Amino acid sequence: MGTVSSIAQTDGPAHSSRSVKDHQTKTPLLPAGAFDTHVHVFDPKLGPYAPGRAYTPEDAPLSSLIAFNEHLTQDGQVGNLVLVQPSPYKTDCTVLLKCLRDLQSRNINGRAIVVIDLDNATDRALQEMHQLGARGIRLNFQADGREVNLTELAHLLYKAARRIQHLPGWMVQLYVPVWVWDALYDSILELPVPVIADHVGGALGRSKLPPEFQESPLSQPGFSSLTSLAKQGRVIVKISGLYRCSSDSVSAYSDMKPIIESLAREVPDQLVWGSDWPHTGDGAARLKNPDIDMKEGFRSIDNLGIYEV
Numbered sequence: 001m002g003t004v005s006s007i008a009q010t011d012g013p014a015h016s017s018r019s020v021k022d023h024q025t026k027t028p029l030l031p032a033g034a035f036d037t038h039v040h041v042f043d044p045k046l047g048p049y050a051p052g053r054a055y056t057p058e059d060a061p062l063s064s065l066i067a068f069n070e071h072l073t074q075d076g077q078v079g080n081l082v083l084v085q086p087s088p089y090k091t092d093c094t095v096l097l098k099c100l101r102d103l104q105s106r107n108i109n110g111r112a113i114v115v116i117d118l119d120n121a122t123d124r125a126l127q128e129m130h131q132l133g134a135r136g137i138r139l140n141f142q143a144d145g146r147e148v149n150l151t152e153l154a155h156l157l158y159k160a161a162r163r164i165q166h167l168p169g170w171m172v173q174l175y176v177p178v179w180v181w182d183a184l185y186d187s188i189l190e191l192p193v194p195v196i197a198d199h200v201g202g203a204l205g206r207s208k209l210p211p212e213f214q215e216s217p218l219s220q221p222g223f224s225s226l227t228s229l230a231k232q233g234r235v236i237v238k239i240s241g242l243y244r245c246s247s248d249s250v251s252a253y254s255d256m257k258p259i260i261e262s263l264a265r266e267v268p269d270q271l272v273w274g275s276d277w278p279h280t281g282d283g284a285a286r287l288k289n290p291d292i293d294m295k296e297g298f299r300s301i302d303n304l305g306i307y308e309v
């Protein structure tokens with residue numbers, strides 16, 4: 001098994017020289033007790049990846065995640081972590097639930113967004129997930145880089161919401177291209193649970209926008225619907241994965257600044273932050289991957305640099 005080296009290496013504590021350098025040159029910016037609302041664990045020792053997955057990631061065990069979080073936190077203590085079920089495990093949450101139990105045993109506050117088989121998961125299984133810290137279901141429409149089928153998406157959204165509406169605090173997390181918020185606007189207003197818009201709701205920075213929207217990124221289709229849904233308390237926008245929204249890595253994705261500033265102005269109470277550790281690659285590149293067992297490397301991301309922008 002090899003590594004797709006073009007996407008570079010894992011960030012954070014696995015590369016201690018990098019961590020030390022960050023500590024020397026940049027101030028950790030996470031306040032004590034902050035939530036990192038979007039992280040993943042990839043650990044084949046705890047359970048196998050699902051057949052038919054879009055990619056096989058490098059290993060990213062829980063111990064490395066904890067070290068990464070400590071490295072970002074002002075007091076050097078691990079904060080609150082929201083584990084998001086990553087697509088290579090599909091609907092098998094075994095590894096994620098093992099990690100939640102592990103966090104509990106370490107007295108670390110762990111929460112989770114799970115992926116379930118909406119037809120076959122039992123209410124009892126959901127209840128057990130709730131006890132361990134799960135608070136939402138993820139619908140990911142960009143893991144394999146394919147187009148979004150709106151009819152299917154609206155159907156799944158309702159179905160997911162119905163499965164979780166009796167569970168306190170649960171939400172549906174959606175990762176979709178930003179224009180989809182126009183199409184789903186009415187459905188989301190009627191949904192019995194709020195929605196988390198993953199990775200800035202799919203909004204794009206200038207570097208990824210078509211020419212007609214580059215001068216006015218706030219006018220990209222779907223962004224005003226996203227903002228309006230957030231204003232009405234129906235959507236929480238997750239500020240995360242900026243490298244999915246922008247290709248301007250040289251400036252630490254600073255072309256996302258107008259988007260994030262607009263959200264901070266309009267819906268400051270509807271925003272959460274997630275590091276997206278360990279920074280997996282993107283769906284479009286995977287359609288060409290001939291060998292599913294080849295481990296795909298993680299992106300090298302300057303997390304502290306992104307905060308400073």
Ligand SMILES: [Zn+2]
Binds near residue numbers: 038040084276
């Ligand atoms: Zn992610």
